[in-house]
Amino acid sequence: MATSIGQNVLIVEDEFIVANDLEMMLDRAKYRIVGIASSVQEALVFIDKQKPDIVILDIMLQGQQTGIELAKMLANMVIPFVYLSANSNPGTLEEAKATHPYGFLVKPFREKDVLVTLQMALYRHAHSLETCIRKEQSLKIALYDIFSQRGEWKQKMQELNQLFDPFIPHDYLFAGLINDQDVFPMLGVSQIGRDEYQHIGVTELAGLSGFSVQELGLILPDFFLVNSGICQGSDFGSLKSSNKFVDLLAGTLRFGASLVYQLQLSQGLVFLISFFRRQSDGFHTEHLALLERLKEPLMLTIDRRIAFEEIDKLRKRLEEENHFLQEEVKTNIEYGEIVGASKSLSEVFKKIEQVSAIDTSVLILGESGTGKELVARSIHNRSPRKNKILVKVNCAALPPSLIESELFGHEKGAFTGAIERRIGKFELANGGTIFLDEIGEMPLELQARLLRVLQEKEIERLGGKDCIKVDVRIIAATNRDLEKEVGEGRFRLDLYYRLNVFPILLPALRDRKEDIPLLADFFGKKLCRKVGKPFRGIDERAMIDLLQYQWPGNIRELENVIEQAAIVGDGQGLLTLGRQLINKAIEPGGAQGSTSGGGPKTLLEIKQLQQQTEREHILTVLKKANGRIRGKNGAAELLNLKPTTLESRMEKLGISRSNI
Structure with missing residues (x-):
């Protein structure tokens, strides 16, 4: 098997002779040694300066931490490692095996065994890395599918929970949106067994904690102040003491660690996804790194989902408004x-x-x-x-x-x-x-x-x-x-x-009879136009009857009477036949009979009342226009008249600027 020229190797071994022998062997095989460490702390310094491609790791080291503890850290950093040890204790070997090393060298070792083990470890790692990339790609596609499809957030949260569990093991998933003013919690899902989930949103959490939904709503925004990162052990204890919502959540559901990740979306929105575990050391840096790698696809898909929902809301609102307005037109x-x-x-x-x-x-x-x-x-x-x-x-x-x-x-x-x-x-x-x-x-x-x-x-x-x-x-x-x-x-x-x-x-209309001529004229023009007949005014006798009637149905009744007259009219406006209909509709003694005889009885009285009403109307409009007749928002424009016509009417009705 060919050697892997140029691969960076870190040796973590506290016995100088063993470490020196390894360095010479690897140097002859064209490996590059990035450092030799005798403790976990020294190893972390080398790793921080230059990430090695593989680590040869002794189980028993100087200091309080063992090689097994370093192995767990290397796993989170996705750095392959090979154990090197003379320890034959069954318990220690089982503990080392649980960290899933890429190989195991037993002291004393032969040069050939070291080189073959390293080559096999590097090959396995490359293959597993390719598998991980494929899995992550599948995860991205699945995330896109979840957020692209229509459906309630409750169902989407359950799908997210199931999707993330193989990558970030957790007991509870909670997500939500926040902008400058409002918080929109997107429910939480708790895993209670293999492929079994329980929806625990704000309402359910209120029932479990003894708090009201309103009380939870007051402290929920605190959760969105939590920075992205892992909190476990004493750090999680500090987080609980400083954040009321985390304290309530952890106390109610007995959590010991959290992983929070925030995404800055468009339009000032922030999406927060958080994972909780009951064990106090359940999350690793690789979990956070995975979310970081998923940042772009998550942002794009969530932004798109929110945009789709806004469009859907607008569509439904427009449909409702359209339906409402159509009904308004009908009724x-x-x-x-x-x-x-x-x-x-x-x-x-x-x-x-x-x-x-x-x-x-x-x-x-x-x-x-x-x-x-x-x-x-x-x-x-x-x-x-x-x-x-x-x-x-x-x-x-x-x-x-x-x-x-x-x-x-x-x-x-x-x-x-x-x-x-x-x-x-x-x-x-x-x-x-x-x-x-x-x-x-x-x-x-x-x-x-x-x-x-x-x-x-x-x-x-x-x-x-x-x-x-x-x-x-x-x-x-x-x-x-x-x-x-x-x-x-x-x-x-x-x-x-x-x-x-x-x-x-x-x-009531009977208390504003001076408006009846204006209203009758307005409805006459409108309704004659509706039935396709000319309007040439209202018969004098009919107008007297309109003014004498008490109108229990008010303006609506007046419009109905004028509409009937317009429908059966003979083409001469609301004259002969229209007058008969009006008289019949409001004949004395009937259900709608007149009870007052105080209205105008002659054509002269009617004309005087019309002129007085017109004069008051023009004066009202002139006051509204601050006495201006011409120009924008002048009285002529408000009355839809030519300025010269208005001035002529004012002169005829005896209106001067001193009257305004």
Whole structure:
């Protein structure tokens, strides 16, 4: 067998004559001697200066440490070694054999035996090294597969546990992500037998330790302050005394050593993977070196997995938003703009301007059909959240059995029929606004959960265990007297106070009759365009009837009456036939009969009321524009009129700058 020219050899032998003989033999065979050491400490100095290709190692050495102890260190450094000894003690030989040497030379030895043993050891090591490289390559591929495939982190952690165990023996694997603000624990998996695993995440750890999940959440970030490295023996004791989470983990599950490795990912994220063992000397430097060699593939695959998850979340959110918006298109009554110039409505406008930019809860009060949803949309569209979604929930339209799932979402299997995870309206509205219409209809048991959302800014899906932080502005509306509901025990007092931070009371249409001509004109144009007919105004007599009617259904009823007139109209706008329909719909004595005769009765009175309403509307807009008529955000632009046309109308209505 050919000699291995140029291989570096370290001789660890405390007998000078034996060491000298070995040096001469190896020198003749063209080996390079990097040093001769008589103790473990001296050997480590030589190894630190120049890593040898192989070590000839005596079992019994000077000092307190034996060659067997050095052999364990060499194994961790992946340096092959051959024992050299005259010791025939069976116990010592068994202990030496357990370190898996690459050969064994018995004193006295022949030169031929030394050279053959060294060559065989180097060959075996090269072959085992190649095998290790292949195993590591397989490990990298398996890691890529685990993180590339879809699935829950709980399953991925179990697969990681099983994958790493042959390379880094351990009793518990714990991993997680952290950024500048939040910690995302990815569960822990404990090995309880061969190919048997037990999931021990934060929730399970809380049950075993006696701590609450909230208490664990407070000390969990401490764990992410642990530096990469091995901690065992007294060092692990020091780590426990300085880190509350490690102390709790070790005390609960009886660990004596840890191996922690941190990866700096993109977007400021840090991934931490940690291994724990019950024995106090369970980890070696080669284990840490393996993780270092896996650093690049781990970073790439985890970054990719996180990116995939973010894309998946965005896709699901877009699907939910798309579904929600499609339903909105089908069901929403769109008024376009809040129409009117009455004094009572001006007060509503003022309150909308005051509260829109402030991220506080709003309670909109008023009868059905007064435009509560429109006011909610106006507040949202004027707020800093205007570029986010506004989610509407009609609490009265949802069955009590579904409202909890609709608001907070549910996990797969949470109840019969829950075949997949679904996010709720609060999660969908994250970053935006949620409009809870008919809040007075919400069941008492759900009012407590809504109160928690307002107080803690977090939700919990039905069937879920984790709390989800949400940033949502709440606008609620009701046609009920909530103070009366509280007094009769149907509405929580604490929730009422939380919602009633900024109340807005919408006037009934019968209390703002001066707005009826503007509203009728607005709906007439809109609905005639919808049915493909021209709009040429509303019949005088019909307008008188509209003004005299009490409108129990408010604006919604007015729109319905105008729409009926537009549908059956004869092409002359809302004239002859339309007037008959209006009169029939609101005829005195009927279910919707008029109870007031105080409205205008002549065409002159109607025109005077229209002019007065138009004058007040123009004055309101001029005040909003700070008296400017022309230019950007001037009154003409806000009214969608030419400046010359507006000036002509102002002159006709007797409006001068002194009126502003």
